Amino acid sequence: MREVPEAIAGKLTEAADAFASSFEDLRMDDIARASGIPRATLYYYFSGKDDILGFLFAAMLAEIRVGLAAAADAGGSVRDRLGGLVRALLTQMATHPAAAQLLLTNLGRAGKLPDMAAGLQEAAYGPFERVVAEGMAGGELRPRDAAVTAVALFGAVCIAGLQALVTEGHLEGGRLAATLEELFWAGLAAEQPPTGRRT
Amino acid sequence: MREVPEAIAGKLTEAADAFASSFEDLRMDDIARASGIPRATLYYYFSGKDDILGFLFAAMLAEIRVGLAAAADAGGSVRDRLGGLVRALLTQMATHPAAAQLLLTNLGRAGKLPDMAAGLQEAAYGPFERVVAEGMAGGELRPRDAAVTAVALFGAVCIAGLQALVTEGHLEGGRLAATLEELFWAGLAAEQPPTGRRT
DNA sequence: GCCAGATTTGGACGGAGCGTACAAACCCGG
DNA sequence: CCGGGTTTGTACGCTCCGTCCAAATCTGGC
Numbered sequence: 476m477r478e479v480p481e482a483i484a485g486k487l488t489e490a491a492d493a494f495a496s497s498f499e500d501l502r503m504d505d506i507a508r509a510s511g512i513p514r515a516t517l518y519y520y521f522s523g524k525d526d527i528l529g530f531l532f533a534a535m536l537a538e539i540r541v542g543l544a545a546a547a548d549a550g551g552s553v554r555d556r557l558g559g560l561v562r563a564l565l566t567q568m569a570t571h572p573a574a575a576q577l578l579l580t581n582l583g584r585a586g587k588l589p590d591m592a593a594g595l596q597e598a599a600y601g602p603f604e605r606v607v608a609e610g611m612a613g614g615e616l617r618p619r620d621a622a623v624t625a626v627a628l629f630g631a632v633c634i635a636g637l638q639a640l641v642t643e644g645h646l647e648g649g650r651l652a653a654t655l656e657e658l659f660w661a662g663l664a665a666e667q668p669p670t671g672r673r674t
Numbered sequence: 675m676r677e678v679p680e681a682i683a684g685k686l687t688e689a690a691d692a693f694a695s696s697f698e699d700l701r702m703d704d705i706a707r708a709s710g711i712p713r714a715t716l717y718y719y720f721s722g723k724d725d726i727l728g729f730l731f732a733a734m735l736a737e738i739r740v741g742l743a744a745a746a747d748a749g750g751s752v753r754d755r756l757g758g759l760v761r762a763l764l765t766q767m768a769t770h771p772a773a774a775q776l777l778l779t780n781l782g783r784a785g786k787l788p789d790m791a792a793g794l795q796e797a798a799y800g801p802f803e804r805v806v807a808e809g810m811a812g813g814e815l816r817p818r819d820a821a822v823t824a825v826a827l828f829g830a831v832c833i834a835g836l837q838a839l840v841t842e843g844h845l846e847g848g849r850l851a852a853t854l855e856e857l858f859w860a861g862l863a864a865e866q867p868p869t870g871r872r873t
Numbered sequence: 874g875c876c877a878g879a880t881t882t883g884g885a886c887g888g889a890g891c892g893t894a895c896a897a898a899c900c901c902g903g
Numbered sequence: 904c905c906g907g908g909t910t911t912g913t914a915c916g917c918t919c920c921g922t923c924c925a926a927a928t929c930t931g932g933c
Contacts, residue, residue, distance in 0.1 A: 480909095503891065515911050523892065557862070580782030588779065592840045600837075610862070617864045623853045624862070626837045627830035634829020635822060638799075641791045654822045662861025663756070663809070663823070665816045679880095702920065713921095714882050722921065 479520050479530065486510045491531050495573035528584060533594065535574060539567050540598035547602035553610035558656040560603055561632050562648065568636045569646040579637050600625045628659060678719050678729065685709045686726070687733050694772035724783060731777060732793065738766050739797035746801035752809035757855040759802055760831050761847065767835045768845040778836050799824045827858055 490510035494501060503524055507514045521527045546559035568575040582591060604625035610616035632655060639646050689709035693700060702723055706713045720726045745758035767774040781790060803824035809815035831854060838845050 502889090513911050515913090516909085518892070519910075554863075576787075577782065580787065581780065583776065583779030588775075588840050592837065607862075615864055616862050617860060619857060620853050623834060623850060624857055626834045627854055627857060630833020630837075631826035631830040633833065635825045638791065638825045638829075641787050651822060654819050655826055658818060658823055658826060658861075660862050661816060662857075662863070663806075663815050663859050664753075664861070665814055701918090712882050714884090715880085717921070718881070 477520050483512060483516070483520060484530075484534070486512055487527070487531065488534050492571055492573045495577040525584065528581075531574070532578060532591070535567075535571065535578060536594050536598045539564070540602075542567055543599065543602040547606050553606060553613065553615040554656075554660055556606050557603075557610075557628070557659065558652070560606065561628075561656050561659075562652045564599075564629070564632050565636050565646065565648040565652050568633075568640065569648045572640055572645060576637065576640050579633060600629050603628050631655060631659070676719050682711060682715070682719060683729075683733070685711055686730065690730050690776075691770055691772040694776040727780070727783060730773065731790070734766075734770065734773060734777060735793050735797045738763070739801075741766055742798065742801040746805050752805060752812070752814040753855075753859055755805050756802075756809075756827070756858065757851070759805065760827075760855050760858075761851045763798075763828070763831050764835050764845065764847040764851050767832075767839065768847045771839055771844060775836065775839050778832060799828050802827050830854060830858070 487506075487510050490506075494505050494509035501524075503514060503517070506512075506524070506527060507517060517527065521530065542563040543560055546563040547556060549556055549559055551559075582588070600622075604621055607616060607624050607628075608621040611618045611621060635651060635655060636646060636648075639651060686705075686709050689705075693704050693708035700723070702713060702716070705711075705723070705726060706716060716726065720729065741762040742759055745762040746755060748755055748758055750758075781787070799821075803820055806815060806823050806827075807820040810817045810820060834850060834854060835845060835847075838850060
């Protein structure tokens with residue numbers, strides 16, 4: 476397509492939360508009105524509605540990526556970094572509640588699914604998997620399939636966040652993050668509480 | 675609406691996997707052709723496409739519900755029952771791969787989201803939450819917010835399953851279930867492996 | 874067997890909304 | 904002032920949805 480100017484991109488991403496919340500089914504005119512960009516201009520830069528959704532998705536993924544990458548590369552114990560990842564993901568969802576909800580409940584529409592999966596892999600599971608693999612190699616984590624573990628953690632956080640968004644309308648990230656982080660770390664089992672080292 | 679006859683319901687649910695796999699964007703005619711039910715008849719029983727999606731969703735939920743309820747009410751230790759829940763959920767996804775994929779990636783379309791959430795709550799988190807709460811009360815599980823725990827488990831299984839479906843095209847439930855079950859039970863931490871009692 | 878009502882189906886139609894075409898305006902460097 | 908890229912309004916065709924209707928078929932009560 477064509478390179479999207481900063482002004483257009485900015486207006487779109489800012490308006491995303493606005494029109495995403497009224498997503499009964501999102502008309503092209505809605506996007507135009509909410510973003511203040513005329514329909515014709517939108518078609519000048521994007522090939523269609525799905526392309527716009529894809530663009531917004533990519534923008535959100537990029538934002539998530541930097542947040543998660545920072546959390547993954549932060550110092551501290553593996554447990555702290557995993558906790559950071561959980562918190563970063565939930566923070567992202569809390570910051571753009573409508574967009575997050577739209578995205579997670581319409582994954583199949585913002586482009587081809589495999590591309591989507593690849594993007595998520597790189598931006599989302601990726602950081603989780605890095606930290607998990609590292610922790611297993613270093614002996615801090617019980618050895619196990621790192622890829623599956625990463626996807627499971629990611630899925631748990633996303634769905635728990637989504638559920639809170641849908642039923643409560645907003646996201647109180649702090650408590651949720653703490654519960655999830657502790658659950659992941661210690662597991663369900665009651666016996667022999669592992670003393671997770673927190674730095 | 676009108677009560678859907680068994681013949682219609684059967685044809686639809688059987689065809690669901692067929693037309694769900696070609697879901698670039700699902701036309702009404704596709705549904706009609708794939709299911710062998712004429713368009714006019716579909717409109718006689720359903721108010722529209724979303725209504726059909728909703729119906730299929732409900733049917734799948736019902737199927738999931740019985741599977742999960744059975745697993746939740748089975749005998750054995752809490753750990754066994756949780757493992758059974760995980761396996762039941764993945765089995766369901768493996769049995770209807772295309773439908774599961776369509777559903778999870780289009781949650782926002784098969785009806786109002788809050789209804790959807792309520793249905794999922796009842797059929798999916800519900801059984802998890804029952805077993806989890808019971809396990810915590812009985813001392814087998816570490817006490818913790820049971821609702822959050824249940825949603826997290828459910829989300830982890832669903833997303834891990836979905837990821838496998840999208841990237842590999844099918845679902846090898848056994849290994850995945852075992853990994854997830856063990857992960858949930860023991861947690862990430864390496865120290866002091868809790869000896870999960872398996873009956 | 875016959876009738877009234879419900880079900881099943883085909884075909885035609887109106888309308889929504891998408892994406893395209895195009896032309897007029899505008900900006901901007903040379 | 905000119906040529907090319909950008910911005911925008913407007914109009915159009917097309918696809919597909921959902922509705923309407925009428926003919927055909929089925930079904931149960933009598």
